[in-house]
Each structure stands twice: as C-alpha cells, then as structure tokens.
Amino acid sequence: MRSLANKGSRFGDTAFLTLLTVLGLVVVGLGVLMAWTLGKEAADPLSRFGLFGFLTGTKWDPVSGVFGAWPVILGTLITSSAALLLSFLPAIGLAILSAEYAPRWLATGIDYVVDLLAAIPSVVLGIWGILVLAPALRDNVYRPIYLWATENAPGQAAWLGNPTGYGLITATLVLALMIVPYTTALARDAIRLVPSEQREAAWGLGATRWEVLRVAVLPYARGGITAGAVLSFGRALGETIAVAMLIGNSVRLPLTLFGPASTMPSIIVNEFREAVDNLHLNSLLAVGFFLFIISLIVNLAAAWVQRRLVPGNEGS
C-alpha cells in the first residue's frame, strides 16, 4: 500500500515537474521572442539614425521620415518620476495608517477602497480626466496661475505654457492617482510582514508608537516599500491609454508645465494604426523595444533593491 502510494507520487512528481518546466519555458520563451521581434523590427531605424541618434534625436517627423525618440523618452521619464514623487508620501501615509494606526474596521475599509482604486480600468480614469478633471483644473487652477503669471511675472509664462487643461501636468496627476494603490498595497504588506518581535522589542525599550514605527518597523520594511515604489514607477512607465487621453499628444520636447507632451506608450498607441510608411512603423517598434528594456531594468532594480535593503543583507 505504502510503496504503491510512493510509486504513484513519484510518477506524479515527474509529470508535474515536466509540466511546470514546459509551461515556465513557454512563458520565458515568449518573453525572449517578443524582445527579439521588437529588436529585429527596430533594426532599420536604429541603423539609419544610429542608436545614439535615435535615442537623442528631438525631431519626430513622419513626413520627412526623421525619427528621434528623445521627446517621448523624456515625456515618459518626467511624467512617471513626477507621478511617483507626488504619490509616494500619501501612499506611505495611507499604508502606515492602515497597517499600524487604524482600528481593524477602518483598516479593512481603507484596504477595500485602495484595492477598488487599483481595479478601476485606466480608460475609465481617462474619460473622467477628459470630462471632469481637466476642465476643472483648467478653470480653477491652471488658467488663474497662467493669467497671474502673464501679468505679474511675464518671464514665467514661457515655461508654464498654454493652459488648455490637456498636458503634462494633468497626465502626471492622473498617473499619480493611478499608482497610489500599488505603492500603498505593497508598502502595507511590507509593514505587516515586519515580525512582531521587532515591535515588541521596541515597546519593551519604552518606545512611543511613533518611535516603534521609526526604529523598528520602517527600517525593516524599507526594502519592500522601496521595491513597491520602483514597481509602481514601472507601471507608470507603461501606462498608456489614460496618459494618451490627457497628455495632449504633441511630439515636441516637453518644456512647459501646462503644455502638451507625449510618452513612449502614448505615441505607439496613437500612431501605430495609420503608420503607412515602414520606417515610421519600425520607429514605433523601436520605441516599444526601448520601453521593454526600460521596464526590464526597472523590474530588475526593484528585485535588487528588495534584496539589498532587507536588514542583515546590507553587506552582501
């Protein structure tokens, strides 16, 4: 009986392991295939303009067939970093409130709302942005600031830009809103995973609640919190539709706050369908290729940060 069971389970083990290996390799293979395809398609513009020329070119002109990705790369980096900066502290605050301070019923409520926020499809946020947020910000914030600047500080109007409501700042605000739930959820989990001995030890030393948090909890959780922030940044990089709906889609260097800009995903989604010329299409794929690479780097960085910042791992 016992040997039979063993025999069966050994066969099951082998079959299961094979299945897992095959499924896993399929996924890895697909990833490699995707990168390879993108890279192959990107070869034409890259050889024509040079790697450096393509990445730093500031002109994206489908008519004359000149493609430089710097405006969209810059647009992506600016919107994503600004969104992360804007959302990081509120998200951490929410995570600490939910994990440490709030009574159970409130914590459950906060978690529920945060998870719900994460589940809103970005196209819905985009529509809300177009119809409600952008006009409201334009009338109540951007336009008053712009008018004030043109009268009192004419030098400043140049970098503020024409306040139509659809531009860099609106897209950044919505991006920040979109990544808050991710940063919050990951930070909350990191804080909750801090062993209770850590807290108890600090309590035992007579620390106040704030001191416990500062001395025992946050140092322990900082790896998870930072990795969560980096992952949120990665998500902001790839966010497409809500950004395309709100950023104003101008492929020029994003030099103004209120003015329009473009990001790497937004230019792909906008121009892909009617890219009649092969060089145009391949340049879009090249942008996709670099987005792929940047995302890969960000994800690797998150993993590295998480390993690096766990207490006791600093030296390794």
Next chain:
Amino acid sequence: MTKNLASFVLAACLAVGSIGAAQTSVDITGAGASFPAPLIASWADLYRDATNGAVLVNYQSIGSGGGIRNFIDQTVHFGATEAFLNDEQLAAARAGSGGEAYNLPVTLADVVITFNVPGLETGLIFDGEVLAGIFSGEILTWDDAALAALNPGVELPHMLINVVHRADGSGTTNIFTSYLSAVSPTWASKVGAGTAVAWPTGVGASGNEGVAGLINNTPGTIGYNSLVYATLNDISYGYMLNAAGNVIAPSLEATSAAGDVPLPEDTRVLIVNTAHPEGYPISGFTWALFYENADANKAFTSRAQAEEAVRFLAWMTTAGQEFSPLLDFAPLPKAAVDSNLDRLAQVKWQGENIGAAIVEGLR
C-alpha cells in the same frame, strides 16, 4: 420546460446553419482604413441581402497602413486606404503580381474646420492662408486681422487660439495637411502632408470623437473633423473660400463636386483645393486596392471568388453609391465611377479577362 426550450433553440440554430451551408457562399475579405468602415460594412450587409447570402463580404477596419500592407502581402482580396499607394508601394505591388495595382475611389472624405468660441457660430469663413497661419502658430488670437478681413461685420473676440489636431495617424489629417500644403508654400516646406505630421503647435486628441470632445469642452479651440462629427456633436464649423473664390458651406454635394474634375489614369490624385467652382476644397478620395492579375493575389483560391470580388467592387461603385448619403458619406462623382469601371473591366484571371463581362451591364 427549460430543457425543451433549449433544445428547440439549438435545433433552430442548426437548421439555420444548415440552410446557410446548403448554399455555397463566397467569402470576400477586405481590410484597411477605418474611415470608410461603416460604409463598407453596410454595403456588405446590403450586398449579402441582394445576393441572398451568396456573397459574404468581411471588412476589417485595421487602418490604412495595415490595409496597404495586407494588400501587398496578398492576405486580403481588396485593401482600402485613405492615402493612395505611393510609388514605392505601387512598385512592390506590381512586382508581387506581375501587373497593375488599381487605386479605386470608393467614397470621399471631407474635413471641416470646427471651433468653440463664445459668440461665433457655424458659417465663420476661413481660407487656406489663414488656416495655415493658425495651425502653424503664427496667428495667435481670434481677432487677428486676417480672419477679420474674411469676416466683415463679425465681432471676433480677443481670445487665444487653442489648436487641436489628431494625435493618431489618420486620413483626415492627410487630407487637411495636403490642403494646407497646397495653399501655403511655407506649410509645405516646414511641415508637409501625411497621415501624421510634426505639428508646430497645439494639443493632440485621438480620433474624430476625441477632437470633437476636446473642442466641445475647451473654449477658444479650433480643430478639424469629418462633417458628420461636427453635425452629430453640434459643434460650430467654418465655411471655406475655395480656389475659385466662392464661399462653400461643407456638404456631401460640395464634397462630391470637389472630385468631379478630370482624373488621371491611375486616380492617384489629391483633390484638395479643387478647381471645381462649387467644390469644397478640403476633400479627398478613399480608395479600394485591387490587382489587375487577380490570380496573382494569393488570397484568391478560385476564379469564381475573384469574379465575385470584381462584381462586388463594381456594385459598390455603381448601385452602392446610392446608399452613401444615407450614411453621411459623399457619393462618387461620375468621373470616378467611370474610371473605376474602366479599371475593373481589365481584371484578369490567368491572363484571361474576367472584368469586361461583369462591368458590361453596369454602364
């Protein structure tokens, strides 16, 4: 009860399916531009009914670029595009088929100037120079002298102009920028024409509906749309001063008139800034793409299928045009209809002409 109902429905479905299968139906596949997609889909429905389900046309709205690529790769029976085949693409299509590749006009697109300015209504008059000035960021306010000169008696507000353009590549942009290039040498040299261009100024919105929506909720904006989007969304639009010096209100008739000019043999022509005195100047053809040597198109599996495709395209060009205005599409002018029938009459299958007999009765 429920089970009975379910089996009844199932049986009914099977019955319908077998009726469909009993007749040998021919599938025709096309792909391309999204602008004519509603029209071609309606034609497909009408044509299915007209042929009692014998010919099923399936059109995939994947964009002009995709349409041209699929056509050259020979994965569809016909392509559709808002930009005619350029010389390079034409050469590729000829090389792949050993014959001519036809650009057959199927309908016309119009582009109207839409705006949202308090106090200004439909009928504000523009000309090419003023539009080129506005869209290149040289004319900055609504009370600019050039615009005032075109609209004597209209009180223009002192307000910043916010330019809105298409963010996605589109045939609408192609027609509009072609028009600006035709009327303004400065625009032609600095920006040029295409489905996507490097806009010197303004905010981009995705799709006709995106531009319409942005104009609707932003005061001071000017943009460009298909006429149907302007009327459906109740947005004010401008009238155009055409090449003959007449002020033209956009309409399907004025758009058709724009194309009623002598056409070159291959119909690869831009009709922007038309010479027709009643023509609306910002219009352009949308084309279907088809091979002279139908048998060389790998998508065709039989001569009968190729014949049905030619018959459908000929029907679109003739009887189908009567339905265009019902869907807010401009019908083809006579010059284009004649030209299409001339081309279709030359379609061959393994060297043997199959088009002439099909086109014969339609003239």
